[in-house]
Each structure stands twice: as structure tokens, then as C-alpha cells.
Amino acid sequence: NIFMGSFKGHALPGSFFLVAGIWWTGKYSLWHATRRNKSIGSTRLAGRSLQRRLEIIENSGVCPPLCPTGMLAEQFLADGPKLQLYNFAEKHWEDLMNWQHATMYLFFGLAATVSLVLHSTEVAPLALDRLMLAVAFFNEGFLFLYHLHGRSMLDVHVHQLLLYAVFAQAIVAFLEVFHRGNIILELLRCTLTILQGSWFWEIGFVLYPPSGPEWDLTDHSNMMFVTMCYSWHLAFAMLVVGVFVVRSRLKRTPPMEMGLLKTMERDAESEDDVL
Amino acid sequence: NIFMGSFKGHALPGSFFLVAGIWWTGKYSLWHATRRNKSIGSTRLAGRSLQRRLEIIENSGVCPPLCPTGMLAEQFLADGPKLQLYNFAEKHWEDLMNWQHATMYLFFGLAATVSLVLHSTEVAPLALDRLMLAVAFFNEGFLFLYHLHGRSMLDVHVHQLLLYAVFAQAIVAFLEVFHRGNIILELLRCTLTILQGSWFWEIGFVLYPPSGPEWDLTDHSNMMFVTMCYSWHLAFAMLVVGVFVVRSRLKRTPPMEMGLLKTMERDAESEDDVL
């Protein structure tokens, strides 16, 4: 099976989440900067229609081609189950892993479809797109959770660390249902997506090292190193997001008007003096 | 015992929750569509009194006949305990399962009674009905949780999966105490209710297959398949709710006025530009 249990099988989703995380970071830091500048002069509606168009492009241009492709690839490539679920001859389930991965793609595809419908029509409240995203991440974590039975200690551990990022993403996306447009939550979600992406690569390197000696999957000090490594990946993801934030904001705000902006923005942004 | 440990014993509550979930979905998507249109012209009070009448019908017409019937059936049908709790002769508890199911009915009956009182009088704040619903679901999950001792692996697993839906319903209903009328939470609860209903059917088919061979309750690959199956049930439940939402909203909103509505509605609906 080329999809899991191989270096490539982890590098592929890793790259996908890395790209998604960086794209989102760019999108949200751009919007946040635009929102700020609107208070100087540009019209509100311009920003909104741009935002809507960007969402439609993202959801129609990226997921609809990608998700069905992923599902079909899981089914028909190499040793996929080819839509056969149960092997009645030999009385066992056919390639359950591929079916599980196809199910994960299905939920991300659903989330993208719903988001597309929401942003191009007026059928339901916008907040549904975050709920669908939360469900998709939760579903991914849920399937992984029951994936780990009977593996070796380090294998279980690196996947558990992955689950922290996945469930944290689900929770943050669910919080966004109630705090839509909160830049802090959006950036946190971006950070966790990048973390998930880079951690997929790390899993590939640890479990299926493309070069060099194999890791001892039962050594406790390896487990401790991997835990610390996870912290470093988190710091790296925060750094990436931080660079985007600093660049996008500094470029756009003319320094002379800072003092003015500061006061206006504060009122909306923080409840520092409310208590 | 005809109520549990049988295909019928799972199909019955399954059908109940399926019907309840679909009824709620219809009710909430109807209300949400009505609320929207009110901004065009109809009076606010009309919608409110209709809403109140619907709640009273739901709570007086459905639960009062159903819950006591269920409790009596558990007690007196076939091999029920007939209100006897402890068998002093043989020194053991009498049909604890039936007593537990009767207790579950009791809490749903309480929730319906309180809801009926709240909507027809002015005794207490409306939000209490969601709290009672949360308590009823929590109680159901709580009794199931201590129900599973000593069963086989797959049996425990399918019931654990059921518990996810039950406790999630309890949490969502509790959140509704603070965010009453939030359509996202209402639809999420509907989805989970349908999921619980269809999963009860699935449990029936897995543990007591009406036709075909028995399942191997200790096979790990069966467990993995069942987990994935749960995801499919969730996707199915989301699909059902989605169809209702799309139908009820599209029918009612005249397309020409969409642009206008959009702006008005946004202000209330999303905090997209607040930050």
C-alpha cells in the first residue's frame, strides 16, 4: 500500500496541511490588515466582496479537484480495495486503512462543499462552515484514535502527538462558530495546521527513515526526544505565522497615522478598560 | 427480555430518536426561515405565538403519552420486574436493566413536562427546558456508561460510540442554555439525535443480526470497520439535516431581494467585521 506505512504516505498529507496552513495564514493576515485600513478610507463593501470571492475560489478551486482525487486514489491505486468493502471469499474486510483515509477525505470534501454553498448562496448562516471544518478535523482525529491498536510504543506515541494538533484544531474551529472573525483564533488554527503538516513529515522520517539507520521503536529516550521535537515543530509553526503577521501589518500601515489608528482600533479590539 | 439484548430492543429507541431528530430539524429550519422573512414584513408576534403553540403540541402530544407507556412497558411486559425492585427470596436485584431503561424514560418525561409548563405558563425562564434536556441526555449516557461491565470487546465498543453522540447532545443542549436560538447549535443537536437513532439500528444489526452470520465480537478488524461506519452514519445525519436546511430556506426567500437581505442579516449574524 503506497498511502500509509510508507514515507510518501506521510509526506503527502504533510505537504497538503503545510500548504493549507500557509495559505490560511496569508489569507487571514491579509484580511486583518485590510480591515484595519478600512477605517482610514476604503469602503467596507469592497473588502467584503473580495473576501467572498477569495473564499469561493479557495473552496471551489482547491477541494473539489483534490478530495475526489484523493478518494479515488485511495480506492484504485496500487493495492486499494477498488470499492470492495468485504472479501466474502476470505471473510475479512478489504483494506480498511484505505477506506478510513477515503472517509477522512470525504469529510474535508463535505466541509469544502458546504463552505462553497454558504459563500455563493444565502441558504444558511456562514458560521456553518467552521462547524463543518470542526467536524472534519474531529472525524480525522476520531478515526486515527482507533487506528493505533497493537502498534509499537513509539509509533503510537508519534500518532498521539499528531492527535493533539488535530483535536486542538477541531476545538478552535468550533470556538470560531461563536467568535467568528477573531484573529487570535484564526492564527491559532493556522499554527496548528502547519504543526500538523510538519509533524506528518516528522512521522515519515521517524517511522520510515528514507536514509540512515532505523529508529528503535521501543526505546524510551527516543520517545522523550520525539516529545521535545514536537515542541520545536510548534515553535517553528508559530515562527512562520509570526513572520506573516509582522510583514502584512507593517507594510500596510503608514507609520505617521499609527497613533490615530491605535486609539480607534483599541476600542474595538480589547476590553482592557471595560471591567 | 424483549427490550434489550434483542434486535427489536435497539430498533425501538433508534426509531424514536430518528423521528425526534427529523421533527426537530423540520421545526428549527422552519423557524429560522420564518425569522428571516420577518425582516421583510410579517409581524414578530405572529411567529412567536406559533412557535409557542408548536412547543406545547410537541411536549404535550408526544412525550406525555410516550414516556409513561415506555415506563409501564418496561415494568409489566413479558419478563419485566412488575415494580418489584429486590427479590428477597433469591436475594438479587430484579431486572435491573428494565429499571434503568424506565429511569431513562423518566428523565425524558421530566424534561418534556418542564418544557410544557415553561411554554404554557410564566413560572420560570425558558432556558430551563434546554437544561432539562441536557440533564436527560447526560443521565442516559451516565446509565449506559456503567452498563457495559463484562461484555465482549465489540459490544462495549459500539455502545461507547453511542455514548459519544449522547454526551455530545448533552453538551450542545447545555451550551444552548447560554446561546438560545443559535441555529448552528440547534442543527448540531438535530444531527446528533439522528446519529444516535441510526446508530441504535446499527447496534441492533451488529449484535443481533436478523439474518446472515453472527459477527465475531472479538475481531479487531470488525472494531475498525465499525468505527468507520460511525463516521458514515454521521455523514448521513449531516446530509439529512442539510437537505432540510436547503429546502426550507430556498423555498421561502424571493431571489430578487437577496442582496438586500444579505446585508441586513449579516449585521446580526456574523461578527466578521467586528474585531
Next chain:
Amino acid sequence: NIFMGSFKGHALPGSFFLVAGIWWTGKYSLWHATRRNKSIGSTRLAGRSLQRRLEIIENSGVCPPLCPTGMLAEQFLADGPKLQLYNFAEKHWEDLMNWQHATMYLFFGLAATVSLVLHSTEVAPLALDRLMLAVAFFNEGFLFLYHLHGRSMLDVHVHQLLLYAVFAQAIVAFLEVFHRGNIILELLRCTLTILQGSWFWEIGFVLYPPSGPEWDLTDHSNMMFVTMCYSWHLAFAMLVVGVFVVRSRLKRTPPMEMGLLKTMERDAESEDDVL
């Protein structure tokens, strides 16, 4: 030791929490009814100074005499440790149970003292009293949690069920820091306090039956019965609180003005139409 490991040792805290729960229920349902009527005519300040005086009486008249008495009793009665913590002669800790109970009293005493200071002076924000209550309940649960090592199955189980009520109380009190004056949360806390009180009595009856045969502490069906029993105690607690709510509200609201009140109150109470 007369305080724990005996019927009386559980009946005492049970009675305390029962009384506290019923007192709180009366207080909150009275206030809620008063608040409602204020919209008809009475001045706001009157209600507030009454409320403040009631709080001061509660916190100065009840806890200051009770908590130190409890702490002293734990220390000096019968076989208490008499302030000796470590027995250097025999190299063991002296009556750790009594010390733990004294610590629990200490935290409830602290909460009462802080509440007294807050309501009689202007030193700190009022919400601190709920935080202190949350800490006191959390501390109680925390000490019980590490109390159960090495006991028999049923003994552990009945105390775990107690912990559900205790930690739920801590969480509800913590939520009240942010939603102060929310009648739903206040009533929920009252219900849980009554549940805790009546469950203490139940523990006494199960572990130290004053008459009749001893319970088999290792029988699984006993455990299942006890779980169901917990649900019944919860239903009983909800019933008690419900009676208070219905009585206090119906007595005070003249039926003719109901329609008027309804509209006014709704606006503040529910966000039914906000979405």
C-alpha cells in the same frame, strides 16, 4: 474515629449540604421573583440592600460558627490527632483523614470569610465569592479523589458518584464568575448541592447500614443498582428545587399582568430572535 468510616460521619455532612442546598434554593428563587416584580414598581435599590444583608447574615451567621467548630471537632474529639501531624515515635502520619476533613472545612470557611468581606466592604469585585466557592468545592473533590486508594469496589464507586456532584458544583460555580445572576446556573448549583447532601446519606446507608444485613461490596449488580439510585437522587433534588421555583414565582405574579411581563422579560431573558 467517629467522623468517617461510620454512618454518622456521612449523615453529618449530608445534612449540612441538604440544608445549604435548600437555603440557597429559597434565596435564589426569592430573589428571582423579586427581580421580576421590580419591573412593575418597587425600586431597584431596595432589592439590592436586602440581598446584601441576606448575604452578610448567611456568611457571618452560619459559616464562622460552623467551620471552626468542625475543624476543632475533627482535631480534638474522640480519636482526633489533637494538632499533632506526625508521630515521631511510631514514624507515621497521625490521623490523616481528620486532617483532610479539617482542610476541607478550612476552604469552605475561607470562602465564607471572603464572601463576608466582599459583601460588607468594597475591597474587591463581587464575583470573587463564586471563585472561592468553586475553589472550595474543587478542593473537596480533589482530596476525595486521592482518598479512595485500596478500598473495595462498591466503596470506591459510591464515592466516585459523589465526586461527579462535587466537581459539577465547582464547574457551575466557576461559570457563575462569568454569568453572575444567571438563575439557571444558580438553580443547577442548588440541585447539585441537594444531590450531594442526599448522596452522603445514601453512602452512609450503603456502607454502614444502621439496620439490616450488610451489602456485598464486591457484587457488580449492587454497583449497577447504586448507579441507578444516583439518578433517582438527582430526580429528587430536581423535584425539590422545582417545587420552590413554582411556589415562589406563582405566588408573586398577578395573573392579569402576565402578558405585559412576558414581553418585557423576554427581551432580557432569551436571545430567541437575535441570531
Next chain:
Amino acid sequence: NIFMGSFKGHALPGSFFLVAGIWWTGKYSLWHATRRNKSIGSTRLAGRSLQRRLEIIENSGVCPPLCPTGMLAEQFLADGPKLQLYNFAEKHWEDLMNWQHATMYLFFGLAATVSLVLHSTEVAPLALDRLMLAVAFFNEGFLFLYHLHGRSMLDVHVHQLLLYAVFAQAIVAFLEVFHRGNIILELLRCTLTILQGSWFWEIGFVLYPPSGPEWDLTDHSNMMFVTMCYSWHLAFAMLVVGVFVVRSRLKRTPPMEMGLLKTMERDAESEDDVL
């Protein structure tokens, strides 16, 4: 290794957190008192610029010198790894503990740097500083969590108790993202920081007693005593914070104007009458 596994290795971080907790308590109770008095006369901006300057001093004067020093000390003092991560000769990881501690310092350093940037420029919303603090505490707890494998019972237990404080701090800091300036949450975080600091000292005394006999690390009654001890540390931390609060508020509020202040402040502070 001088940093962990020694009395000094626990006393050092203990002192750090004690100082940090007391500094924060002073800062927040001062601000809260200042905010109150502003309603009498002083200008709002004065308070704000003072606040900002204090934040900059705190974050530039304390952490930038401390965190790199800590990281370098972990690496180069005594038997540190001297930036060597893997010992290829003997095929084992080099001093993983020191690397983990350096990683913890790294995250606190990151949080301080981000806070410094936020308060001296306008790059990103202020709430990010609490998110970074939450991440730093979460990371500390996370690394400790996988630190405990294979130690003796009491050793594991005292570190688990530490984790309660650490994760509670992370949660409170995360809540502050949404409730910035809430004095209750700020004081709770101060309390937990002081608790963490004094508990580090306690760990030092229990595991590496500088004088007197060693503790029996497998005795269950020691474990029960230590649990109770944790409650006492919590009570002590609450006492310290309480003294600060009472002193700073009483000193600054002229008693004659109390009645006036009370009314004004209430409106903002509590939702006592909102329901």
C-alpha cells in the same frame, strides 16, 4: 547534573515562579485600583501609557536577560550537553533533560518577546500575549507529562500535582484571550503561579531533603499527606494574593465616596440584574 534531580534544581524555578507570581499580583491589583479611581478624575490615557510602559519594562528587563541565560546555563554548565544533541559514538541522546528545560525556557522567552513587540509596536492585537503565555505554560506541562516514565510513586505524584497548577495556568491564560482585563482571572493566574513556585520548593524538600531522613517514596500515607499539603499551598497562595488585593484597594479608595463608586462600578462589573 545540577539542574534537575537536586534540591537546587527545584528551588531555582520555584523562586522564579514565586517572584513572577508576586510581581503580577502587585501589578494587577495596582491597575485595578487605578482603573477604579479613574472614574473619579484622573485621565484614562495616563493610566494606559503607564500600563504600557510597565509591560515593556517587565518584558524587556526581565525575560530577555533571564531566558537566554537559563538556556545557556542548561547547555554549558557542569554536565550540560554543550549543544550536542546525539552522541553518535555511544548511540544515545545527550542529556535530554537539559534540552527539555532549555525548550521550556525558549517558549517563555518567545512569549516575552512577542509581548514586548505587541506593547511597543502596533503589529498585532494585544490578546496575542495571553495566547503566547498559554502556549508557554501548556508546553511546560506537556514536556513534564512525558517526563515521569519509570519514576517511583511519590515522585510521579508530586509532579502530577505540579501539572494541575501548570495546566490550570494555561487554561486561565487562554480564557484571558477572550476576557482580557478580567481581574478575577488575573488574580487566579497569580494564585496559580505562586502555587507553582511554592510547590517546586516542596518537591525539592520531599525528593531531596537537605536535612533529616529521606522520605519513603512508596508509602501510600506519604502520598495522602502530600496531597493535603498541596491544598495548604493553595490556601497560602490565596492568602498572599488576598493581602495584596486588600492593601491596594483600601489604601486608594476614600471611604466617603464609597457609596457613589459602588453604584458606578457595579454596572460595569456584575450582571447581577441583567437576567
